[in-house]
Amino acid sequence: MKQVNGHQVVQLLEQFSPKAFAMEGDPVGLQTGALNRKVSKVLTTLDVTHEVVDEAIEKGANFIIAHHPLIFRPLKTINLETSAGRLIEKCIKNDITVFAAHTNLDVAKGGVNDMLSEALGLQEPSVLVKTFEDTYKKLIVFVPETHASIVRDAITAAGAGQIGDYSDCTFTTAGTGRFKPDTNAKPFIGEQGSIEEVKEEKVESIFKASNEKEILHALKSSHPYEEPAFDVFEQSIPGEVYGLGRVGKLKEPVSLGEFTAFVKKQLNVPAVRVTGDPEKQIKKAAVLGGMGSKYFQTAKFAGADVYITGDVDFHTAQDAEAAGLSIIDPGHHVEEIMKTGLAVELTKRANNEGLNVEFIPSSLSTEPFTFM
Structure with a gap:
């Protein structure tokens, strides 16, 4: 270790x-x-x-x-x-x-809001408030055949090539690289002032833009050349969406009263503040850790029957109730x-x-x- x-x-x-x-x-x-x-x-x-x-x-x-x-x-x-x-x-x-x-831990996959969503049993939760879209880029790098697997392993270990549930996704084509080191170069292959031809592989992989720094560091650290040849291109495919809060359906409908008792138990709080009829049927819920009262309309628009968040003020609670959205406020500390x-x-x-x-x-x- x-x-x-x-x-x-x-x-x-x-x-x-x-x-x-x-x-x-x-x-x-x-x-x-x-x-x-x-x-x-x-x-x-x-x-x-x-x-x-x-x-x-x-x-x-x-x-x-x-x-x-x-x-x-x-x-x-x-x-x-x-x-x-x-x-x-x-x-x-x-x-x-x-x-x-x-807030970076709030929005992260597996972060605070995903932890709360899992604790409350939300099914197939999605982001409630979009704050960031991690776009995709494509990396193309030219590597000597002898070192292609080393560079592939390095960039995928750094996060390149993750597509959905598949990892280490790359594409390789063979070719010939040509270059001439100048008098100040210290080439890994070839001699100063002479044209050199090398059997190379073109390795392609996509990655999330947020990982670019780590992936390029892994590339340069693993590549044998003094000056690696590579390109980075923006991709038009939709990126992964990150944001505050989560919204999802319950496994089965329950009354607001029953769901409130469940929230208290799962989040280990002695008391909560609630708005709405205890007999109201809850099929879909939204949760946002910390102070999320300003997003109650977003929760309503997302189809939630109840919104679990902390630090809800008096007038927001009234407005949410008038809009037909129940509120469960377990406090800020559930984070x-x-x-x-x-x-x-x-x-x-x-x-x-x-x-x-x-x-x-x-x-x-x-x-x-x-x-x-």
Whole structure:
């Protein structure tokens, strides 16, 4: 097993939840600390509080991945007389790096909203609010026959060639490459000033635009030539849609009252706020983690009978009820489902790459409200 640093931890996270997915202005990424230090244990948490940092220290975690950014607005000063200042100081003094994955983790496949959708049993869920479309590009690279399989393996391992449920999709044609190294070149094949002909393969593969940086890095790292010849083309085929929330049918219709009890149980909350007739039949539901009240009309337009989201205000609840859409508000804190879900996902990816790092979910609740 290979030792890792913070950069490699971030690379695992961004394999499925890249920064490009984040909403404009969302302060995702490095919050405090450094990414070039060794990491042995990572704590996943909804929020970064003094208690959570103490937990990280106790458990030997020197890296925290939080859903809610520690520094949400730009700081003008770090005042150690304030709680926020002391919290940043505690992280720095204990060499704990804090990294935030917020709306990018909300919209990611397998992210917060997919976790909530799965917990609530939504069937064939689709994106509720489109925020990002990951378009496709095509890579064409020319490689000596002797190294074609090496380059193919490298680019597909980086994410190229994924089409639906099929991976490692490439197309190869044989040909002859011709080139003349100049006097400053250090050619892998051939001599300076002489025309060289080499049996080459043209390898083609498509990839998601969000993975371009990683795929081109894999290409250049694995290619034997000093100056690899390759092209990247935009593709007109529809890209994969990402976004906030999910909407899907229930396995079987139930009353609003029954579904509300199910939501409480599945999301492990002591109470919820509900609008609508408890006897109303629920066939289709929408869910959006965190504060999603402004999207209630989108949920209604998507055909949902009920919308599960947090922090719903009085007038929005009234407007939704008037529109015939029931609301279940279990609170913002249900996003804590990401703690275990993210730790499991990153553990799987680290094991697949032979990386020696442990991911553990925080055992603490950061819910500020007490139900009495």
